[in-house]
Amino acid sequence: MSTSPTPATDLRRALLDADPKLSRFNPLPRILAHDDFQTGTHGWTELIGNFDGNGNLRTVDDHMRDFRPPQLSSCTFFDTGTHGALSGTYALKLATRPIAGHTAVGIRRLTMAGKGLVQLETYFTYKSEATLGKDPANNSFGGVEWDGNLHPSEAQFGALTVATDICGDGGTRYHTVARYRNTTLDNALDRRWVYPAVPEPTPREHVQGKASLAYLADFTAPDPDDWKPFSDPMELCYNEVPTKVNWHYLRWLIDTDARKNVELQINDRIIDMRDVPVPVYEEKYESLETLLNFYFSVRTHSNVRNFLFLDSVLISVDW
Amino acid sequence: MRHTQTAVLERGEDFSSDFATEPYEVAWAGEARFFVQRLEDTTGEVELRTQISPDGITWVDAENTPTVRLDGTMVTWSVREFGGWLRVSGTVSGLARLRIYLVCKG
Known part of the structure; x- marks a missing residue:
């Protein structure tokens, strides 16, 4: 999104450009959060489903009870030691278990002091855990043969997702969601951005008997057929092996006034998302007025741990 | 001010x-510092060892x-000079239902 330059906007951009930590971002007028993980997790925490009045965590939905605690990672690997982040040593890392279908989720919880444009920017990278063994079969996975350039590790990475959970106007709740589906569930490279055509199943729907999902269910949209592409295949920079870290720029713009997606930028590619549907829950929700949550998730489609690394995150608004 | 972080490594898993972790x-x-809680009167005998790793893969x-x-x-115990993981x-x-916390400070 661009606006006509004025002396004030020119000065603002010049001030941003003079700050090495901010010049890499293109924030909207008000910065709500600038999360540089050199100084902690900045409110990015593990998502969990809801529990009963006794704090009994056995009452948490099975598919929302094990999204794993985020980690402050030095991006250290077995072959070269500490890689470090884009700036400084530490990045936020989400890590799955080594179980096909397992998902790790980090969430940040805000509320809305207004309506309008909301933008999330981050520098991210994604890796599968390295396999250390002696089996020649490890040179092949998901149709990828190790040839000195392509590495089977790339096909062991499932998907990464950026999403919101938003509620307002008397309990009207919806999610905006963008997922990079690196591989299909049968581990073939797919590399498309996809969205869910249905709203996420909620703990209340479980209590009401409308939904009951297994431990490894895809919590955002359990039916694979409900995920629809909104891009052509987009090759990113996995960089061959599981131990090289190249940071990608992501900028995602939504409109909370219109309850719509606007656009998604990945490095030099901008995808118009205005026609990507945003499913709204039919029933109203209580206790969530002005809710503005963001989450990142990583989901493995193989029995290999998948990692999503975030160097930094910036959330800005035009209100 | 020092940084601190509590991770719930296991939330009530049944181990037999x-x-x-x-x-x-x-x-x-x-x-x-680790805290390991036994939940709901499970009676299995449990012994716990702290493990470290240079790469997150080999322990x-x-x-x-x-x-x-x-x-x-x-039960709780503290550790120092543990490297990266x-x-x-x-x-x-027997059967033990465990909740395991790891509290870190830097």
Whole structure:
């Protein structure tokens, strides 16, 4: 999104450009959060489903009870030691278990002091855990043969997702969601951005008997057929092996006034998302007025741990 | 002000055989403390060892931390100079439902 330059906007951009930590971002007028993980997790925490009045965590939905605690990672690997982040040593890392279908989720919880444009920017990278063994079969996975350039590790990475959970106007709740589906569930490279055509199943729907999902269910949209592409295949920079870290720029713009997606930028590619549907829950929700949550998730489609690394995150608004 | 972070490594899982928690990165921290809680009167015998790793893949017992028995409803122990990763390795006889916290400070 661009606006006509004025002396004030020119000065603002010049001030941003003079700050090495901010010049890499293109924030909207008000910065709500600038999360540089050199100084902690900045409110990015593990998502969990809801529990009963006794704090009994056995009452948490099975598919929302094990999204794993985020980690402050030095991006250290077995072959070269500490890689470090884009700036400084530490990045936020989400890590799955080594179980096909397992998902790790980090969430940040805000509320809305207004309506309008909301933008999330981050520098991210994604890796599968390295396999250390002696089996020649490890040179092949998901149709990828190790040839000195392509590495089977790339096909062991499932998907990464950026999403919101938003509620307002008397309990009207919806999610905006963008997922990079690196591989299909049968581990073939797919590399498309996809969205869910249905709203996420909620703990209340479980209590009401409308939904009951297994431990490894895809919590955002359990039916694979409900995920629809909104891009052509987009090759990113996995960089061959599981131990090289190249940071990608992501900028995602939504409109909370219109309850719509606007656009998604990945490095030099901008995808118009205005026609990507945003499913709204039919029933109203209580206790969530002005809710503005963001989450990142990583989901493995193989029995290999998948990692999503975030160097930094910036959330800005035009209100 | 010092940084602190509490991770819930296991939230109430049933263990009936040997196990190890998922790798957890702690290179930023100077000290850490585990808390292991037994939930809901499960009676399995539990022994716990602190393990460390240079890469998050290959593990070894921490040299200065003894094996800990979970005799009551909760046991705790502290660790220092652990490098980049921590996990707990457990030996279980019978059934034990466990909640495992790792509290780090740097």
